[in-house]
Amino acid sequence: MIKFFRKIRQKLLSENKFSKYLLYAIGEIILVVIGILIALQINTWNEKRKANNDEQRLIADLNTEFQNNYDELKVDIKRLQRVVDASGKLLVLLQEPESQIGVLELDSLISESLTTPTWNPSFFVIEELKKSGGFAQLKNAELKTALLEWERYYTNLLEVEAIFSRSFHYFIDYLTEHGSIRNVDDKNPGFNVGISRLSKGNISLLTDYRFENHIDNIHVTSLDELHKYQMALTKIETILTRSKSQ
Template identity: 45%
Template sequence: MINFFRKIRQNLLSEGKTGKPALSAGRYLKYAIGEIILVVIGILIALQINNWNEEQKKEIKKQDYYVQLLDDLNSDIISTEYTIEEFSRHQKEYSDYLSLYDHEGLTPATAYEQISRLSLISTPPIFNTNTIESLQSSGDIGLIPSLIRNKLMNLRSIQNLTIQRFDATDNGQRGITQKLSSLLGATTLPKRLDNQPKMKEFLHIDENLRELILVYEGIHRWKNVSQLETIDRLETMQKEIDTIIDLISKEIKE
């Protein structure tokens, strides 16, 4: 199309140079229209090229986000698996302790010895949210296809709820643990007192077994509920992450 109008323009100019009669009004109008059309077409082509360049920039940015999201999600898979394994191990140890009550003859000293061996600490779940937060704060979240975007938002909601619930139950456990400190001091103290008979007699920790067992029971009950709830959410999260990873992998260009 452009070559066609250029040919017309060149013919008209050629006529003028060879001494042919001045351009008639019709020919001049044709020439002017041709010039206008050429300019419009040039502008449209320039806009199209500019739009193409902008789309290319967006695509490059989107691909970069995909790579970052995959890094975050794969890291979350590893961390959630570690947390599930840790909490499951604690659940098994707690279950073994509870099984002591299935048999007759359990003494306070044995109950205290076994429950005091259980870990008091739960590693809080941590998630890699840098990329999703960057997408939201920058407004680039719109670059991500709606299906993936909605699943990322749902995953973020599950992560927030998991952290909030863990913190809530952890606060409940922490309140009881403070009571344990007032009765026992440090959890390592009874072991240290084995070589210190005078200190052991003075502190009379063995006389507090009733309160100590009850406090330990309260702590581990809170911990058990928190961990069971967290494991359930983390397993749901893993399924969501697997789905999102699969969707993003299909969008990545080699």
């Protein structure tokens, strides 16, 4: 092709047709410019396509990550519900005559009250989006808003979890000093430690206002955390819906 254009230029020059040669040269320059612009446009399209593919991959990974977080949260909501139910029953028992309360029932309810959630959601994909600058470039404004709201909400959720964790550890410390941890652990099928021969059991705790206070703290903080977990479930559902629409 280059040889072809060169022959045309040489022919025009040899025939002394300068004006035609000038027009030809201008035309050739225009063709070169058009070729460059087309090449640049193709390159831009390729870059956009690559960026779009990368974004779609990250959003797919984001959806998978939050689906796993969602499934794990549902498991911990069930565990936390057991804490709420057991501590609530203990508060009712504390209003009953001591003679009507069975030792096994008391220890079982205390054991259930000591169940703790272990939910620890993954944030790997969100962090990858931030580091790569992809977070700011997300085309789906609703998804971006949902992710920002989720981060703010999770920060508040951590504070609620910390309050519940403190109530749990205070209660453990109290039982260690004034009750029988072993009798409580014996009601957990996974431990199978047997009852203590050194302790009279935990019935005497029912006349201790400190025991009632600890149970009340466990009940209130676990109920608050349960509500926050249920709200977190709703927020994750929103993220899953909006990330599937990509």
